[in-house]
Amino acid sequence: MYQRDLGATEKGSPGIREMVLNMGPQHPATHGVLRIILKLDGETVVDLDCDIGYLHRGVEKICENRPYTHIEPYFDRLDYVAGVSNNLAYIEAVEKLAGIEVPPRAQYIRVILTELQRIASHLLWLGTHAMDIGAVTIFLYAFREREEVLNIFENYFGARLTTNALRIGGLFYDTYPGFEEQVRAFCRIFPERLNEYETILNENRIWLGRTVGVGVLTAEEAKDLSVTGPVLRGSGVKWDIRKAFPYEVYDELDWEVPVGENGDTYDRYLVRMEEMRQSRHIILQALDRLPQGPILGKVPKMIRPPAGEVYHSIESPKGELGVYLVSNGTSFPERLRIRPPSQINLQALRKMAIGHMVADVIALIGSIDIVLGEVDR
Amino acid sequence: MTDKPEKPKSAPKVSAKKPVASSEPPPITDDPIVDRLRQQFPEAVLEAIQLDWPTLRIARDYILRVCRFLRDDAEAQFDFLTDLTGRHIPDAEKPFQVIYHLYSFPRNARLRLKVDVGQDEAIPSVVEVWSGANWMEREVYDLFGIRFENHPDLRRLLLPEDWEGHPLRKDYPLLFRYNRWTQEHLNMIPFDPEGEYTGKFE
Numbered sequence: 001m002y003q004r005d006l007g008a009t010e011k012g013s014p015g016i017r018e019m020v021l022n023m024g025p026q027h028p029a030t031h032g033v034l035r036i037i038l039k040l041d042g043e044t045v046v047d048l049d050c051d052i053g054y055l056h057r058g059v060e061k062i063c064e065n066r067p068y069t070h071i072e073p074y075f076d077r078l079d080y081v082a083g084v085s086n087n088l089a090y091i092e093a094v095e096k097l098a099g100i101e102v103p104p105r106a107q108y109i110r111v112i113l114t115e116l117q118r119i120a121s122h123l124l125w126l127g128t129h130a131m132d133i134g135a136v137t138i139f140l141y142a143f144r145e146r147e148e149v150l151n152i153f154e155n156y157f158g159a160r161l162t163t164n165a166l167r168i169g170g171l172f173y174d175t176y177p178g179f180e181e182q183v184r185a186f187c188r189i190f191p192e193r194l195n196e197y198e199t200i201l202n203e204n205r206i207w208l209g210r211t212v213g214v215g216v217l218t219a220e221e222a223k224d225l226s227v228t229g230p231v232l233r234g235s236g237v238k239w240d241i242r243k244a245f246p247y248e249v250y251d252e253l254d255w256e257v258p259v260g261e262n263g264d265t266y267d268r269y270l271v272r273m274e275e276m277r278q279s280r281h282i283i284l285q286a287l288d289r290l291p292q293g294p295i296l297g298k299v300p301k302m303i304r305p306p307a308g309e310v311y312h313s314i315e316s317p318k319g320e321l322g323v324y325l326v327s328n329g330t331s332f333p334e335r336l337r338i339r340p341p342s343q344i345n346l347q348a349l350r351k352m353a354i355g356h357m358v359a360d361v362i363a364l365i366g367s368i369d370i371v372l373g374e375v376d377r
Numbered sequence: 378m379t380d381k382p383e384k385p386k387s388a389p390k391v392s393a394k395k396p397v398a399s400s401e402p403p404p405i406t407d408d409p410i411v412d413r414l415r416q417q418f419p420e421a422v423l424e425a426i427q428l429d430w431p432t433l434r435i436a437r438d439y440i441l442r443v444c445r446f447l448r449d450d451a452e453a454q455f456d457f458l459t460d461l462t463g464r465h466i467p468d469a470e471k472p473f474q475v476i477y478h479l480y481s482f483p484r485n486a487r488l489r490l491k492v493d494v495g496q497d498e499a500i501p502s503v504v505e506v507w508s509g510a511n512w513m514e515r516e517v518y519d520l521f522g523i524r525f526e527n528h529p530d531l532r533r534l535l536l537p538e539d540w541e542g543h544p545l546r547k548d549y550p551l552l553f554r555y556n557r558w559t560q561e562h563l564n565m566i567p568f569d570p571e572g573e574y575t576g577k578f579e
Contacts, residue, residue, distance in 0.1 A: 053535035060520075061544050065551050096429070223482065226458050226509025237482070244485055308402075310429045311460070311478055311489065322460055324476070337462040337476075347512050376535060 018046060021358070025054050029132045029362040032372030034346075038358065045353050045361060050346060055376035063336040068094055068303040069168065071336070076162040078338065079374040081124050083163045084117040084153075085316040086374075091166045092247060093312040093323035098168075098305035105293045106170035107248045111286045112183065113156075113165060114314075115279040119190070120149040121317035122272050122279075126197065129269075129366030133210045138200055145193050148186050155182070169299035180287055187280050194276060201269075211266040215352035215364045218263055225348045229319025229341055230275065231368055234260035234268035241315040253285045265367040272369075304331050318342045318369055338377060342370040402426045410453045410488075417446055430478075432489040440475075440492050441501040447479060447488070448506055455479040455488060458503070461513035463521040465546045471495045473523050477503070494523055502528040520545040537562075 018041050025033040033054035039047040059078065063071045075090045076083040088110060095102060102110075127142035150160040155176055157163045166172070201207045217227070222235040232239060240257045242250040258274035260267025307329040313322035319341030326335040345368050352364050405411050405425040411433065415422050421439035426432050435443050447455040460478040471493040479488045494500050502525035503510045514525045515534040522543035525531055532538065540558050542549055 053533075053537075056535040058544055061549075061551065223457050224508050226507060226513075239482065308428065311487070312429075313459070320459065322478070324460065324462060324478070326464065335464050337460070339460045339462075343512065344509060347509060 023361070025051075030365060031128065031370055032375075034365070034370065034372055034375070036349075036361065038361065040358065043357050043359075045356055045358065048350055048353055048361070050349060052343070052346070052372075052375050055372050057377065059377045060336055060338060064333060067331045068305070068333065071333075072166070073162065073164050075338075076164055077373055078340070078377060079121075079316065079318060079321075079342070079371045080161055081371055082117050082121040082317045083161055084113045084165045085121075085314065085321065087164065087166045088114055088248075089312070089314045089316065089321045089323050091168055092314065093310055093325045094168050094303065094305065096312050097308060097310045097325055097327055098303060100169045100299055101297045102170050102248075103294045103297050104249070104291050106295045106297070108286045108290045109171055109175065109295070110166060111248050111250065111253070112283050112290075113153075115283045115286075116149050116152060116183070116186075118279045118317045119276050120146050120153075122276050123149075125272065125317075125366070125369045126269075129363075129369070130201065130207075132362050132366045133207065135201065135204070135207065138197055141193070141197060141200075145186075145190065148189075152179070152182055152186065155179070167296065167299075168303055170294070170296035172296075174295050180290075183283060183287060187284055190280050191277065194273065198273065208266065210360075210363055211269060211367075212264060213262070214265045214356060214360050215367060216262060216264045217348055217352055221351060222263065222348070225344075225351065227319070227345050227348050229315070229317070229345065229369075230268055230271045231319065231345050231348065233258065234271045235263035236261055241313055241320055245313070247312075247314060249286070250282075252289075253282050255282050255285075265363055268367050302331050304329065313339065316341055318371065318374070319345055340374045340377060342368065343375040343377075346370050346375060402428055405431055410447075410450075413450065413452065414443065414446065418443060428489070430487040430489050432491065434491045434493070437492050437494060437498065437500055440477075440490070441503060441506070443490070444477070444479075444503045444506045454481045454483045456482055458507035458509050458513075459487070461503075461510055461517065463517040463523055463545070465521060467547045469493070471498075473521060475500055475517065475523060499524040499526045501526050502531075504528055519543070522546065 018039060021038045021040055023038055024030040024035040030036070035051040037049045037051065038045055059074050063074060072087055072090060075086040078086050123142040123146040127139040130138040153163055154160050156173065156179065157165050217235050219235045219237050222232050222237060236259050238257050238259045243257055255278045258271050258278065260271050305327040307327055309326040311322060311324045313320045320339065321341050322339030324337040325333055328334040349364055349368060353361050403426065405427050408431060411422065411425050418439050421436050421443050422433055423436055424434040447453045457480040458477065459480045462476050464474040464476060466472055466474060473494040475492045475494060477490040479490065492500060500523060502514055504514065511530065512534055514528055515532060517523050518525060518531055519533040519535055520543055533540065537558060541556065
């Protein structure tokens with residue numbers, strides 16, 4: 001009923017060699033409730049169709065019926081492994097629309113938190129992606145370090161995933177005593193641990209066999225498909241919103257945008273590994289420059305942005321997370337659109353997978369790094 | 378914040394008491410791309426104003442040609458469709474709006490296009506210009522019920538194929554528990570084929 005006509009239903013039975021196979025939604029390698037309908041010739045994918053929406057909760061509709069201050073927790077539950085980044089996209093859009101200034105200390109702490117979140121999200125991606133392909137050890141290693149980040153979050157906000165971290169105009173909490181030491185201690189051990197992962201994977205014959213040349217997406221195709229984030233950079237486009245439209249204090253910090261060359265699964269892996277190193281570099285710089293001062297700007301009790309509209313986007317761990325916000329002058333938004341990076345990146349799966357094996361589809365889903373809470377909203 | 382938009386409005390005052398009426402955003406007069414667009418399609422650009430990004434209101438029949446022009450033109454180079462979404466304005470003469478956010482990699486610039494769509498009108502699809510528009514248009518069709526002409530595969534994206542109604546329309550209730558689809562598929566209470574499943578606020 002839901003599937004695109006892949007030649008199996010109305011136009012008679014499939015050809016002698018072709019068959020239609022359903023994958024998901026209850027499939028551990030689809031990272032949630034993604035359903036894929038595959039048309040196969042032997043083990044080769046001829047065509048595929050994604051069926052999404054199993055986790056659709058109507059977040060955009062709910063947000064139109066909530067005051068601005070009540071919306072933030074819904075954003076935690078979009079990309080639930082990168083809550084802080086999601087919060088930031090929404091909070092910054094409201095601040096931009098209402099013209100609220102954020103004190104410098106809050107901006108630096110926001111940068112530290114979002115970069116820690118990027119590391120945590122990429123570590124989860126690394127562990128699950130590698131486990132899908134068959135490397136179980138790396139999963140345990142990656143979750144060990146992710147735990148350190150989540151401990152910092154737990155000490156800071158009292159929550160590990162759904163942090164509800166930021167406030168319009170700044171932050172709710174200042175740093176706890178020992179925050180800086182804990183973050184620095186994490187940054188001290190982290191490069192060594194990254195080298196450990198790379199020792200396991202970078203020259204591993206099985207890993208190379210499963211990732212090199214699999215799911216090649218050229219730069220032109222990636223742009224045409226509106227792909228953003230590490231997937232776009234893996235295809236060799238040096239583009240990052242933190243550089244293109246710097247928000248918070250990213251333009252004061254010194255870091256590099258890693259890019260791949262071939263646009264295959266291996267390059268996307270390398271890009272994300274390097275991004276974690278760069279994130280650590282950003283965190284250390286932000287800690288060195290962390291100013292003293294207030295953490296919350298001047299914010300009215302009722303947020304009522306003037307009638308108008310704004311599109312603001314940030315570089316979330318998955319790609320460009322945009323918020324298009326239309327205000328009608330009351331305390332409820334008129335329209336709130338979330339540009340979900342992993343949903344739009346998921347469109348590229350069809351292009352990547354056709355011509356590859358069924359097992360490569362698993363590797364490609366992991367390589368795009370989807371979170372179904374955000375795909376379905 | 379370092380990333381402050383160049384807001385043309387007077388600095389917005391945030392009042393705790395009453396909504397602030399914003400002053401009229403200024404029209405764009407000296408943008409070379411808008412001028413080229415007006416030269417190419419004299420009737421396409423209905424309005425050009427400067428919001429957080431340059432915003433153009435485009436006539437519905439021209440949107441596909443305008444998008445192709447903006448992508449291929451040597452000065453515009455909008456080679457990336459960032460976002461495509463819709464909006465429902467029940468009181469307006471044409472109650473729907475489709476909003477495009479374009480981005481240009483070579484020039485690092487954004488542009489917003491808006492197209493007004495009437496109640497039962499369809500709008501040309503831009504999938505042939507940017508393939509990325511495929512799922513975005515399907516989502517707008519799903520949640521707003523705006524049809525896209527010449528879309529290669531216009532089906533609902535998030536909701537089931539046999540769902541009734543389009544949730545992001547303003548007249549669609551927020552709590553819609555007693556609707557036909559959930560009664561038929563989720564066995565919440567016995568399904569009464571004669572029953573009325575119009576939805577109501579709770």
